[in-house]
Amino acid sequence: MxxxxxxxxxxxxxxxxxxxAVYAQKIKELASIGGVRSNQLIGYGLVVGLDGSGDQTTQTPFTVQSVVNMLTQLGVNMPPGTNLQLKNVAAVTVTASLPAFSRPGQNIDVTVSSIGNAKSLRGGTLLMSPLKGADGQIYAVAQGNLVVAGAGASAAGSSTTVNQLAVGRIPNGATVEREVPGGVGQGDFITLSLNDADFSTASKVAQAVNTGMGATTARALDARTIQVKAPQDPDARVSFMAKLENLTVTPSDVTxxxxxxxxxxxxxxxxxxxxxxxxxxxxxxxxxxxxxxxxxxPNALSGGKTxxxxxxxxxxxxxxxxxxxxxxxxxxxxxxxxxxxxxxxxxxxxxxxxxxxxxxxxxxxxxxx
Incomplete structure (x- = not known):
């Protein structure tokens, strides 16, 4: 057929x-370690150097206000009543994910998205923008040239666009300024959290850890959480974690x-x-x-209209x-x-x-x- x-x-x-069929997988593929997680960051900034494709300032007054505030901080005082007509500036949000164990001085990627009515961010440069966490603290500072995976052209009322031009990325565009407290170096136990809650898989993971690391080392608390006893010494704990995450487990059949x-x-x-x-x-x-x-x-001489x-x-x-x-x-x-x-x-x-x-x-x- x-x-x-x-x-x-x-x-x-x-x-x-x-x-x-269902194959054996490493524990690090089935579960994550409690305390080892990324954190979301967000900031506000300005992209400059656009080729006339920035925000229309009459419809986005916050862009003009941001430019005036920035110039004031840099020592440039604008005369009262100045009406700025900007076409090469766009207000943007800057987002990033701060990986676990990030240290000051490391670089992370950032995503820049227009929040006004800018037509394109292509060719723009993001000015220094602090990135904050959920606690309001600054954890990174972003700046650099945008990479926009798209193109567009317009003339005489016609336009063509390929991909999205209002979003761009800056590889390694942010520098970490503050590390996130936490980790796996404290306490007598560490916690493994399964990616998918399943009682059978949780029991198998606990059995695999007890077989490979010693009896009574691990116990399953519920369908997702496995508690594992770990060494107190930091060096020994790192070696223990390296061995633990590479233990293999055959998960239960998928639902x-x-x-x-x-x-x-x-x-x-x-x-x-x-x-x-x-x-x-x-x-x-x-x-x-x-x-x-x-x-x-209508017929000729009929007086009708077409x-x-x-x-x-x-x-x-x-x-x-x-x-x-x-x-x-x-x-x-x-x-x-x-x-x-x-x-x-x-x-x-x-x-x-x-x-x-x-x-x-x-x-x-x-x-x-």
């Missing part, structure tokens, strides 16, 4: 996401799940999905409305959907083959899968995002 382009695409995505994106029509399922025998009938109803514009021309006339044609086409028998499927390949036989588009599969779940034929958790 020859599969359609849509069916081949669905089959390819499903096979990639769900083929193979059968189907993910449906209602906006894009994407359908992805894992290898644990199975089907019970069922029958499916699927048909399409198509309504087509076409308009034909004509001109009514008027436009619009004629609409409505066509309703209902395709009969036959009943398709779907056999019991125990493997992902069989599930894909059964769904392809229906001949439905990805958008149609959204309704079909939901109906199969309601009928008890789809043995999987259905999640719509």
């Amino acid at each position: 020859t599969l359609s382009r849509t069916a081949r695409l669905i089959a390819c995505v499903l096979l990639i996401s769900g083929s193979g 059968a799940k189907v993910i449906i994106n209602a906006r894009t029509g994407s359908v992805v399922m894992n290898k644990a999905v199975t089907l019970e025998p069922c029958a499916i009938s699927h048909g399409n109803l198509t309504v087509t409305i076409s308009a034909k514009n004509e001109v009514s021309q 008027k436009p006339v619009q004629n609409a044609t409505v066509d309703i086409k209902a395709e009969k959907g036959g009943v398709t028998a779907v056999p019991k499927s125990a493997s992902l390949n069989e599930v894909v083959r059964a769904l392809n036989q229906i001949g439905a588009t990805p958008q149609d599969l959204l309704a079909i899968l939901q109906a199969m779940k309601s009928a008890g034929a789809l043995q999987a958790e259905l999640e719509v995002i």
